[in-house]
Amino acid sequence: xxxxxxxxxxxxxxxxxxxxxxxxxxxxxxxxxxxxxxxxxxxxxxxxxxxxxxxxxxxxxxxxxxxxxxxxxxxxxxxxxxxxxxxxxxxxxxxxxxxxxxxxxxxxxxxxxxxxxxxxxxxxxxxxxxxxxxxxxxxxxxxxxxxxxxxxxxxxxxxxxxxxxxxxxxxxxxxxxxxxxxxxxxxxxxxxxxxxxxxxxxxxxxxxxxxxxxxxxxxxxxxxxxxxxxxxxxxxxxxxxxxxxxxxxxxxxxxxxxxxxxxxxxxxxxxxxxxxxxxxxxxxxxxxxxxxxxxxxxxxxxxxxxxxxxxxxxxxxxxxxxxxxxxxxxxxxxxxxxxxxxxxxxxxxxxxxxxxxx
Amino acid sequence: xxxxxxxxxxxxxxxxxxxxxxxxxxxxxxxxxxxxxxxxxxxxxxxxxxxxxxxxxxxxxxxxxxxxxxxxxxxxxxxxxxxxxxxxxxxxxxxxxxxxxxxxxxxxxxxxxxxxxxxxxxxxxxxxxxxxxxxxxxxxxxxxxxxxxxxxxxxxxxxxxxxxxxxxxxxxxxxxxxxxxxxxxxxxxxxxxxxxxxxxxxxxxxxxxxxxxxxxxxxxxxxxxxxxxxxxxxxxxxxxxxxxxxxxxxxxxxxxxxxxxxxxxxxxxxxxxxxxxxxxxxxxxxxxxxxxxxxxxxxxxxxxxxxxx
Numbered sequence: 001x002x003x004x005x006x007x008x009x010x011x012x013x014x015x016x017x018x019x020x021x022x023x024x025x026x027x028x029x030x031x032x033x034x035x036x037x038x039x040x041x042x043x044x045x046x047x048x049x050x051x052x053x054x055x056x057x058x059x060x061x062x063x064x065x066x067x068x069x070x071x072x073x074x075x076x077x078x079x080x081x082x083x084x085x086x087x088x089x090x091x092x093x094x095x096x097x098x099x100x101x102x103x104x105x106x107x108x109x110x111x112x113x114x115x116x117x118x119x120x121x122x123x124x125x126x127x128x129x130x131x132x133x134x135x136x137x138x139x140x141x142x143x144x145x146x147x148x149x150x151x152x153x154x155x156x157x158x159x160x161x162x163x164x165x166x167x168x169x170x171x172x173x174x175x176x177x178x179x180x181x182x183x184x185x186x187x188x189x190x191x192x193x194x195x196x197x198x199x200x201x202x203x204x205x206x207x208x209x210x211x212x213x214x215x216x217x218x219x220x221x222x223x224x225x226x227x228x229x230x231x232x233x234x235x236x237x238x239x240x241x242x243x244x245x246x247x248x249x250x251x252x253x254x255x256x257x258x259x260x261x262x263x264x265x266x267x268x269x270x271x272x273x274x275x276x277x278x279x280x281x282x283x284x285x286x287x288x289x290x291x292x293x294x295x296x297x298x299x300x301x302x303x304x305x306x307x308x309x310x311x312x313x314x315x316x317x318x319x320x321x322x323x324x325x326x327x328x329x330x331x332x333x334x335x336x337x338x339x340x341x342x343x344x345x346x347x348x349x350x351x352x353x354x355x356x357x358x
Numbered sequence: 359x360x361x362x363x364x365x366x367x368x369x370x371x372x373x374x375x376x377x378x379x380x381x382x383x384x385x386x387x388x389x390x391x392x393x394x395x396x397x398x399x400x401x402x403x404x405x406x407x408x409x410x411x412x413x414x415x416x417x418x419x420x421x422x423x424x425x426x427x428x429x430x431x432x433x434x435x436x437x438x439x440x441x442x443x444x445x446x447x448x449x450x451x452x453x454x455x456x457x458x459x460x461x462x463x464x465x466x467x468x469x470x471x472x473x474x475x476x477x478x479x480x481x482x483x484x485x486x487x488x489x490x491x492x493x494x495x496x497x498x499x500x501x502x503x504x505x506x507x508x509x510x511x512x513x514x515x516x517x518x519x520x521x522x523x524x525x526x527x528x529x530x531x532x533x534x535x536x537x538x539x540x541x542x543x544x545x546x547x548x549x550x551x552x553x554x555x556x557x558x559x560x561x562x563x564x565x566x567x568x569x570x571x572x573x574x575x576x577x578x579x580x581x582x583x584x585x586x587x588x589x590x591x592x593x594x595x596x597x598x599x600x601x602x603x604x605x606x607x608x609x610x611x612x613x614x615x616x617x618x619x620x621x622x623x624x625x626x627x628x629x630x631x632x633x634x635x636x637x638x639x640x641x642x643x644x645x646x647x648x649x650x651x652x653x654x655x656x657x658x659x660x661x662x663x664x665x666x667x
Contacts, residue, residue: 076460124648128655130459131393135602136651138595139644150635262595266467273464315483319475326472333465334453 003351019197036186041179049178051295057185058246060287063271064189064196064280065239070269071278072200073232074212075125075133079140080240080268082121085260087114087241088248089148089155092163095249096156103168103175107188107245114241115234117144122233126226129215141262148257164254181250188246192239197280199235208232209278240268274332276341285340293328297321364509365628366621371514373620374521378576379597380604380612381525382569387606388545389565392451393459395466398594399473400570402586403442405577406477408435409486409586428490432578439570442473447563455558474591483588488581517579524575525613528568532609541565545607596640599647605660615658619643 003024010016020026044053066080091110095101121140125133148154155163168175175184199205207228210218219225248255267290275286301320305312312320336342350357379401386394412424412431421427450465532538543551544561552558577586580593597616604615623639631638656662 070460076463124651128651131387131463131606132602132651132655132657134393134460134463135598136644136648138598139641139648142595142641142644146637146641150637269464270467273461316479319479319483322471322475323479324475326468326470326475329468329471330450330465333457333461333468334450337457337461 003348003354005352019194019201033190036190037183041182044182046178049182052292053182054178054185054251056288056291057182057189058243058251059268059271059291060284061185061189061192061246062240062243062268063275063283063287064193065236065241065243066268067272067275067277067279067283068196068200068208068239069232069236070272071276071282072205072212073208073229073236074215075122075229075232076130076269077137077236078134078262078265078269079121079137079144081260081262081265082140082144083114083118083237083240084244084247084264085144085148085257086117086237087111087244088255088260089163090114090241091245091249092165093154093156095165103170103249107242107249110245111238111241114244115238118233118237118241119230122230122237125229125233138262141265145257145261148260160256162254162256165249168249175250185246185250188242192242193280196235196239200280204228204231212278270329272339274329274339276339276344279339279341281344282339282341285344289340293325294321297324365624367510368514369621369624370617371511371518371620372624373600373617374518374613375576375579375616376597376600376620377613377616378521378524378572378579379594380600380616381528381609382572382576383594383597383601384604384606384609384612385528385572386565386569387601388609389541390451390544390562391459391548392462392466393606394569395463395594396446396470396473397569397573397597398591399470399477400439400442400573401577401580401594402588402591403473403477403577404435404439404570404574405488405581405586405590406481406486407438408432408574408578409488409581410481411435412488413486424489428488432574435574436571439574440567443566443570444563446566447559451562452559470591474588478588486581486586488578488586490578490582513583517583520575520579524572525609528572529609531568537564596643599643602657603647603650605657607661608657608659611657611659615647619646622646 003022005022005024008021008023010021015021018026020029040053062080062084065083066077069075069077087107087110089110090113091106094109095103095106098106117140121137121143124136128136149161152158155161170184173180175181200208207218207223208231210221210223211225211228211232215225218228244260248259252259271286271290272283273286274289275284276282297320298317301317302312332339379397382397382400383394386392386397408431411434412428415421415427415430416424421430446469450469451462454462454465532542540551540556540561541564543554543556544558548558551561576593577590580590584590600612600615600619602615603619604611604613623643626642627636627639630642651657
């Protein structure tokens with residue numbers, strides 16, 4: 001009886017076209033935002049912020065970007081790590097080279113650098129698709145790996161290859177404590193998620209989905225593939241680039257190009273697949289899953305082995321982590337190819353009918 | 359001129375090895391439409407198994423002859439790869455029939471992670487040697503033609519010969535045997551092949567077995583050159599541009615693509631690299647393949663892609 005839409009009549013187009021047309025959804029999202037902004041900072045410990053919450057927020061943002069490209073536009077990309085790197089180093093260069101550069105514009109400019117890079121490496125998508133494109137996007141990854149290792153100018157001539165940012169502040173407020181970093185990331189994520197959600201249900205989003213479902217058919221009904229694909233690359237890599245800048249500035253503080261390796265690209269793709277392709281909610285689920293899983297295993301496995309009288313070494317732990325990771329991905333694909341978001345919507349569907357199952 | 363030829367030759371040799379890894383990709387894609395990202399993990403896994411068994415066997419049985427030990431280790435590693443192939447088909451592929459290419463690609467990524475973890479758990483994670491008795495000393499050829507001659511690594515020559523032999527055997531297998539015909543039929547059309555009584559599951563097991571053996575040979579050669587360690591898994595990433603250059607479905611494409619990429623990589627590293635800071639070989643191969651794709655999206659020898667609504 002709790003989650004039901006009957007009785008909620010929409011009498012205007014405005015009401016019909018809301019993001020969350022059902023009252024309960026609006027309440028839920030509002031409550032979620034209140035919890036995220038107010039309740040969580042009061043409860044979470046410093047460790048929770050640094051190890052789980054901040055990485056989760058930033059990875060959710062990146063997964064959101066990847067989902068726009070892979071889930072909504074159907075262009076498989078293994079170069080997301082590169083887009084993050086370009087965002088991070090782009091923001092870094094604006095931040096350190098221009099005196100008095102505020103943080104937020106620097107991050108957004110980093111995102112724009114990633115956009116340009118994304119459009120450039122999205123060009124092959126006009127000719128190739130599917131698996132060929134997946135491999136082609138690896139070119140972006142390896143090029144970025146190399147670029148941020150060898151071109152010293154981009155690193156502000158740092159001799160060690162490592163770069164770092166000092167104290168950060170936004171509108172005069174310093175963000176150095178864990179809570180302020182959390183709030184900063186959360187605010188950016190909330191704005192971006194709202195924009196992304198609105199974008200994918202607009203005309204542009206529908207064009208992307210048409211291209212994803214069958215690009216030739218979409219072209220026949222008058223959708224310009226070039227415009228649709230490149231705009232997907234642009235929007236997606238902007239969001240990923242902002243996430244990369246946040247990852248470097250807010251989470252890492254000091255980083256080198258290995259922080260954005262091909263492994264990160266794979267992980268981002270896993271987040272999208274496990275969370276659910278073509279779903280904004282799915283990006284959050286997937287990011288949460290992938291961020292929490294290693295921490296969870298690190299906590300769980302040593303006592304588990306100890307219970308059987310065995311000891312597990314650090315190397316053994318990381319191998320076990322790889323194996324469990326791989327097995328879980330395969331298991332997810334076999335059992336629920338549409339990801340956690342599908343479970344979520346199935347749950348909602350069931351709630352709608354509750355307490356009468358049919 | 360001598361130096362140029364030496365670089366060229368080195369590129370060809372490296373290209374042959376890339377071709378070997380690329381062959382594994384092509385075989386599986388050809389017969390099942392799966393883009394197998396786990397090929398690198400398979401190379402690592404097979405090489406680890408072989409390296410460790412060639413070390414363990416003499417210790418366990420008091421076997422003295424290193425050649426016998428190596429051959430036995432090769433066979434054991436081969437059997438293990440058959441087991442892996444069967445498990446992959448049974449646990450993963452069978453359950454993902456008719457899913458999209460992207461899903462299957464992700465599944466192989468999962469398999470790759472699993473195999474990397476499992477291989478290092480079972481066989482350890484240090485650097486191991488595979489010593490199959492390949493001569494390490496370089497020979498100098500064409501001394502009379504060019505000043506200083508051309509430095510050729512004997513090891514590379516043998517590796518290239520093994521690779522060439524493997525390719526020949528595989529081509530014969532695909533062209534002449536009835537199993538090979540069945541494999542090609544499945545590649546053309548799953549449903550049609552199934553309807554005339556070709557067992558899809560068995561074909562998949564066979565093709566993953568073959569890919570496993572190819573991975574083993576590739577792992578053996580790379581391993582004896584570089585030592586068996588985790589970085590072997592990334593060799594597969596360097597073989598990927600070979601596949602897209604040659605076309606995903608073509609065995610000769612893998613070979614020729616491998617040679618082109620090998621040569622391109624070495625020449626670019628030697629002649630362009632110093633201008634831009636070096637280390638460009640890995641992305642240069644990708645950019646080369648990418649540039650090529652813009653003109654011919656299906657690769658050198660790939661099947662023409664026809665779009666229908």
